[in-house]
Amino acid sequence: MRTKTFAAAALLAAASLTLSACGSSAGDGDAVASVSQDSASNQAVTVLDQPFQKPELVLTDTHGKQYDLRKETAGKPTLIYFGYTHCPDVCPLTMNNIAVAKKQLSAADQAELRIVFVTTDPERDTPTELGTWLKGIDPQIVGLTGDFTTIQAAARKLGIFIAAPHKDKNGKIVSSHGTQVMAFSPKTNAGYLVYNKDATVDDYTRDLPRIIKGEKP
Numbered sequence: 001m002r003t004k005t006f007a008a009a010a011l012l013a014a015a016s017l018t019l020s021a022c023g024s025s026a027g028d029g030d031a032v033a034s035v036s037q038d039s040a041s042n043q044a045v046t047v048l049d050q051p052f053q054k055p056e057l058v059l060t061d062t063h064g065k066q067y068d069l070r071k072e073t074a075g076k077p078t079l080i081y082f083g084y085t086h087c088p089d090v091c092p093l094t095m096n097n098i099a100v101a102k103k104q105l106s107a108a109d110q111a112e113l114r115i116v117f118v119t120t121d122p123e124r125d126t127p128t129e130l131g132t133w134l135k136g137i138d139p140q141i142v143g144l145t146g147d148f149t150t151i152q153a154a155a156r157k158l159g160i161f162i163a164a165p166h167k168d169k170n171g172k173i174v175s176s177h178g179t180q181v182m183a184f185s186p187k188t189n190a191g192y193l194v195y196n197k198d199a200t201v202d203d204y205t206r207d208l209p210r211i212i213k214g215e216k217p
Contacts, residue, residue, distance in 0.1 A: 044195060044203040047216055051190035052182065054078075055154040059118070059146035062131030067144055069116065069154075070189070077212045078114040078184040080191075082155050082162055084121035084175050085133040090197055092137070094181060099138040101204035109212050112186070115141045118155070120162045120177040122148050158182055158191060183207075187214035 057069040079098060083091035095117060102110055117134060119125035122145045125133075130143035148164055155162050160178035168174050179197035184190060193211065195203065207217045 044199045045207065045217055046194045046196075048192050048194065051185075051188070051192040052158045054184055054189050054191065055157045057118075057144075057150070057154040059144040059150070060127055062127045062134065062143045064127045067142065069144075072142075073114045073116070073184070074189060075186050076114045077112060077186045077214065078116060079181055079211075080116045080118065080158070080184070081181045082118045082120050082151070082160055082177050083179075084119050084165075084177070085125050085129055086121060086173070087175070090179055094179065094197065094199075095134075095137050095141065097199065097201045098181070098204055099141070100201045101208055102138065104205050105208055105212070109209065110140075112212055113208070116144060117141055118144045118151055120148075120151065120155075121165045121173075121175050122146055122151065123165070124173075159194075183211050185214040186212070193217070 054070055054073070059067055059069070061067040081091075081094060081098075083094070085091070095115075098115060102113060102115070105113065115138070117130070119130060125143075125145050127143070127145060130145055134141045134143045152162055152164075155178070158180075160180050160182070161176075162178065163176040165173050165175040181195040181199065182191040183193035183195070185192055193207070193216070210217055
């Protein structure tokens with residue numbers, strides 16, 4: 001069984017329990033990430049019996065323009081992920097998995113789907129930096145950056161915990177962030193599915209057609 005019904009309050013509490021390293025080692029690349037473990041880690045996707053409401057979030061997109069999350073994604077099937085471009089493994093893997101699965105959809109369904117990547121490292125992830133990084137994955141993905149406090153508050157409302165990037169004792173920049181991907185229904189604009197970091201291309205390929213319709217996996 002891949003799905004599990006889970007109360008939003010319980011998910012929020014479980015997501016904050018532990019932190020684990022995202023990078024394979026402290027010496028890889030110019031940054032190390034720490035990510036919070038997701039609830040129901042043995043499940044690819046968690047079905048929430050009390051969905052999260054889409055947060056009021058206005059940030060800057062990769063074109064340097066203001067992007068109102070609620071307005072721009074209203075009535076659209078939407079996936080939201082909080083991460084950063086210097087992440088050595090989990091973030092690019094997650095976004096690539098989604099991008100590959102998206103290509104299996106019809107052209108019409110691809111046009112309907114909104115995939116939003118919100119940076120947890122806005123100081124380094126400028127609109128240009130985000131745009132360049134996402135272009136190598138899927139140029140249709142919406143990349144957002146802006147005030148960290150605003151981003152952190154929006155993530156918290158979805159039960160996703162992130163901490164301000166900081167340098168560790170070795171001078172490496174550490175960004176702690178939850179690895180959940182949240183899917184929002186086009187019918188209710190509510191976040192009703194949560195994917196953890198172990199979700200595969202096959203999981204997204206199987207579920208995206210249902211998400212497009214606002215159905216449960």
